[in-house]
Amino acid sequence: MRGDYAPRFHRSLNELPGTSALLGPAHDFCANALEEYASRLQQAKLQSATALERGLRADTQYKTALQQFYALVPVTPPASVIGRGLNQLTALAYSQYQQPQVREVAEKIGAYAGQAEQERQLAAQLARQAAQALREAEVLCEQAIRTATLQLTAVDAEAREPTVVDSRTSGGDNKALTGAGSRGRSTEGPPSGNQSSGGRLAQERGRQYEDFLKEKLGGGENFRQGGREFDGTFQENGDEIWYEAKSGNFWKKAAEDSRIWIKFTSNIGDARRIAEASGKKFYLISENPIPQNIIEWLTKKGLSWKIIPMN
CATH class of the missing domain: 3.40.1350 (Trna Endonuclease; Chain: A, domain 1)
Incomplete structure (x- = not known):
């Protein structure tokens, strides 16, 4: 920098502690950490929303199939014991004393219910993974900002050297x-x-x-x-x-x-x-x-x- 105000400007800069130069990089470091966290947060939100939609849809499909199965096959013991366990194999077991035509339909309903339950469990796993990724992103972001802050504090002790x-x-x-x-x-x-x-x-x-x-x-x-x-x-x-x-x-x-x-x-x-x-x-x-x-x-x-x- 040159001109009438250059000497005054340079004198002002020279009066600053030597570690002042680290403020900019530390700010950028923290900004990068927050930017990375924001990106991971957005990914986690999208993954969670997708998992929720898939899970609700699969849950509705399973409950519908379960109602159809109850209407078709007299279940003994009480129907509540089936819970989330309706699939192709359990459907055949519960309908083993029914007519062949009934068993065939029951098997199809059971297979459909089993697929829906697998989809619901997969959606739940995706939601858990999104939550874990978000927790990890939070930790990384906190560590990055804490590191930059602590380093500035430590370097401040060296400012006179x-x-x-x-x-x-x-x-x-x-x-x-x-x-x-x-x-x-x-x-x-x-x-x-x-x-x-x-x-x-x-x-x-x-x-x-x-x-x-x-x-x-x-x-x-x-x-x-x-x-x-x-x-x-x-x-x-x-x-x-x-x-x-x-x-x-x-x-x-x-x-x-x-x-x-x-x-x-x-x-x-x-x-x-x-x-x-x-x-x-x-x-x-x-x-x-x-x-x-x-x-x-x-x-x-x-x-x-x-x-x-x-x-």
Whole structure:
């Protein structure tokens, strides 16, 4: 942003806590959870309505058949003992001392009643399944919102500690980790222990993968556009593709730390929006296989992806 008000605007932004950037992704994460719940709720309502209609229709058919059977066959012991048990076999048993013509009609009525009862039981099972699916959706939605809320609360304790900002190494694992308010720290003084070693390895892996993709795809360097950094660009079928690269064990980290996942979902959506606004296509490129649940999420969001291992 440039102009007369730009310095004042930037000063105001700089005064905000570093974790303010997580509010947007957390809001999107909760919104996605509610959207998923609403979708499952609608499915459950439709399934329940269908089950109710089928069940009532089958129940009416059974009761009608039962009345016809009572009118045709003198039942001993009392008719109430048949209950829901009228079918082809029981009809033959109750009518065994009747004339052949009566037995034939009774058998048909019993078969019809048995089919109606099976349909009623199936409808009841569908209704129970819909109720169970709704309960599971409620739990998943609650967990997602609770996770986002708890993560924001936890990260708030780190608000006074600056995160690492490295534009060159923002690709691969490091981009999601630093952006999500993970364990990155100020560059004042060297970090120590395994954390430092692991961070350097992840950064180096990210650099290597970006260089590998550039050579393999014959594309350009990483660049910034619209306030977002892209890991590179290449040509495919006459289209220019801008991409985000994920290397190393990023998917494992995202599964273990919801802050990384929240930030990833926000970043990937922004990147696609910026690319498409610039008349380009956007791809997610992964060094390693993408977990199936994430593939389903990418497909639902209409995001394109490729898996390109680094040999």
